[in-house]
Amino acid sequence: MAENRQSFLSHHTLTVPAGQTRRVNVTGTYFLCSESSAPFRLRLGDREATFFSAGLAVRFQPGDWFAFIEITNPGSADNEIEFFVGTAEVIDARLNVVTDRPPAAVTVHITPPKTYLKTHTITSLAPAAEESCPGTDSGNRRKEILVTNLDGTNDLEIRTAAGASIGFVLARTAWVLETDDDLKVVNSAAAAIACRIAEVFYDGIPA
Secondary structure, three states, rough: OEEEEOOEEEEEEEEEOOHHHHEEEEOEEEEEEEOOOEEEOEEEEOOOOEEEOOOOEEEEEOOOOOOOOEEEEOOOOEEEEEEEEEEEOOOOHHOOOOOOOOOOOOOOOOOOEEEEEEEEEOEEEOOEEEEEEEEOOEEEEEEEEEEEEOOOOOEEEEEOOOEEEEEEEEEOEEEEEHHHHOOEEEOOOOOEEEEEEEEEEEEEOOO
C-alpha cells in the first residue's frame, strides 16, 4: 500500500502491521519520528534501510533528497508511528512553553523550641500553706507545670493567682497542665503534705 504526497512539511500517522511494510510517496530532505510503539526499519528513497525509533530525525545534505519513504515493522505487534516529513525542519520548543502546573509538594521541617526544667525546692506544704508558681521565669514563658502529691490521704488544691480554685491533685497522683498562667499550690488539709513541683519553660520565648 502506498500514499502519494508532496509537502513542504507534513505530519503523518501510520499503522504498520507486524511483519509488513508501508510506503509513503513524498519528496523531502527531512524526516522526524515523534512517536512509535516500537523500533522499526526506515528506508528513505533508494538508500539502505536502517533501524529507527521515536525521537530520532535525519536531514539530508543540501542538494540531496528522497522521493518516498518505506517503514517496515519487524515486530510481532502492530506499530503505531507518528512522523513529520518534508523539506523543513521541526524544532521542538515545548520545554520552553510555560503552562499551568500543579504546585510541587514542599516538605517543611519544624524544629520544636528549646525548653528547660525548673524544680521547686519545697518537699512539703504545711497546713494552710501555699506555693506560688508564676507563669514566667526570667522573662521566659512557661510551657507546662507538674505537681505530684506524695501524701497517701490528703489532696492538694490548685488555685489561680487571684485565689479561684481550678482543681485538685488527689493523694498519690500527679497533675500536669499546659499553661503559662500564674498559679498556686495550696494545702487545705490539717496536716502537712509531701509534694513535688516542677515546671517546664521555653528557652528564649518571652511571655
